[in-house]
Amino acid sequence: MTPTVARMVAGRQRDLPVPIRWYSIPNIFRYEKPQRGRLREHYQLNVDIFGAEQIEADIEMIRLSSFIMHSFNATDEDFLIKINNRQIINDLYNHFEIPIKDRKIVSHLLDRQNKMSERDFERSLANILGKKTLNFLTVISTGRALAETLSRENENIKNLIVLVERLEANGIKNIQFTPTLMRGFDYYTGLIFETFDTAEENARSLFGGGRYNDLLTLFGKKSLPAIGFGMGDVGMRNFLETHDLLSELPSKTDLYICRASAKAETYIDSLAASLRQVGVNVEVDFTTRRIAGQIKAASKKGIPFITCIGEDEDVKKEVIIKDLKTSNETTVSENKIAQFLIERRSTHL
């Protein structure tokens, strides 16, 4: 998805004032063997900022990742945001004098480490790094060892420390510098980040992204720095199920109108129409069954309020609204019904 969006932005680059913040939630498809967390069809949230190379854009992306998780009622203990930086990894490759031609292979090995046997992984790495293998693995396995190897004076390490400090100042503390975090895409140029489920039974990546400052130049336009992430609904659903955060959705209907008399039909027509006109969600019971049955239907649908309309209500121009949770009844004049219901919306969520 990222190259597609990058291409669209590149095409309109002159008309769009920076920073450009774009998001989309397309229904997308891939031809792959379906597995847990990855299906052939899914919806994916894509979020990108174009035209901002500043660290503030990096912060905004990670903060947004955290905010989205919290908006699903996840706590900081439920997930961990791993971060890495391609430039730091380049500095490390320089430090270990790994030839340019071999770097992509090393990166791909690190990316696939969890999908290989330890023996295969180490043997493949040793083919490239020889006797430096053990030392390299020791350094790259922790952020602290890496920072000390490259020295804290390294410009990229310094920027990373600022990033972490500013995220912590914003209350985001479940971040972990993970030098082995690679993410497959070759177009990343700086920060990469990935959110993981901390639950042992679902210890997997949920979503991630990174900075890709050079991608837009591919489309023949001037360069435009960019950072973004993609988040699929399938992995998130697994996460929410694992942490029991997938709750029943509340009814969006504000009021259920029961029909107490067949003769009230014209009044019910106009009452429902006038409420809907101002944005109140109304369901009308069309049946002529007993009121108890109509109320039972409203209750089963999870609708918070009901009112029963007969010929009296049409004459009096006021109705009795019953709260199905508390059984409280309130007499409300016809022109105050919308206000009454809208004011009570939040208390029933």
Added chain:
Amino acid sequence: MTPTVARMVAGRQRDLPVPIRWYSIPNIFRYEKPQRGRLREHYQLNVDIFGAEQIEADIEMIRLSSFIMHSFNATDEDFLIKINNRQIINDLYNHFEIPIKDRKIVSHLLDRQNKMSERDFERSLANILGKKTLNFLTVISTGRALAETLSRENENIKNLIVLVERLEANGIKNIQFTPTLMRGFDYYTGLIFETFDTAEENARSLFGGGRYNDLLTLFGKKSLPAIGFGMGDVGMRNFLETHDLLSELPSKTDLYICRASAKAETYIDSLAASLRQVGVNVEVDFTTRRIAGQIKAASKKGIPFITCIGEDEDVKKEVIIKDLKTSNETTVSENKIAQFLIERRSTHL
């Protein structure tokens, strides 16, 4: 789409209290030659009511069709809702003693009338109706002639008159009884309705639906009356373009924060985070360009309000918010910013 939804409802029929009101907006596909108003991929709003055979459900469907059109700022002059009833057509077929085996062919001919030459149409009809052809065509070409032929005492005609009267009482007057309206699907059993664009240059069907009381019995469950319609985005877009109703979408951003000093970055971080936490949409300018350039970007994005944050604002805990339309400036204390912006949302739409 209708049979798919009907099947889903049939499968859960026991758990769902009637009337069941369902809607969905899926992204759907068809393998067909693309043409104006019909593409291979589109989004379609589907609305159905199950478990209500009463006329109130018919009214609700047509009223909703009208309401949707009005919510796109269409006026009653821009569209016409044609209605017909399969039972009335059956009564007419009985009146003309058209054999059962020929009725489907006659219906399909009427449905395709506008896609055939007049000569082909009349010749095909004459093959079935013989010398009754002219009389039949005269009767079916207007609602009034048909109602008089069947007599106003006909139960189905009486119901239709009640429907029209109650819709008119609800302010819906751009309805036209059109006996030749057939809609292709054989599963319709009662009311059928279709909304047409009245503009000559786009004189086409926009969307429609009908009652299908027998469809759910196909899925091996007990019968459940149903009525619904489907509305595609492609035809609606053509309609909106034709009537110049496709306006620019307003910005959803409430506030653009310009950065007056590089040292304000931490304060801007926390200010933006706290506003976003309470649902205010904030864009931050990450650049260090001149303030005039930052304001110009906000203006080009159509954002209604800006504020410039430097070191002063952090100390004073108040900001100056500028309305880009009126150029009015208001000093607002930090903890009132969200309220200030939310209160002013509707006035900028």
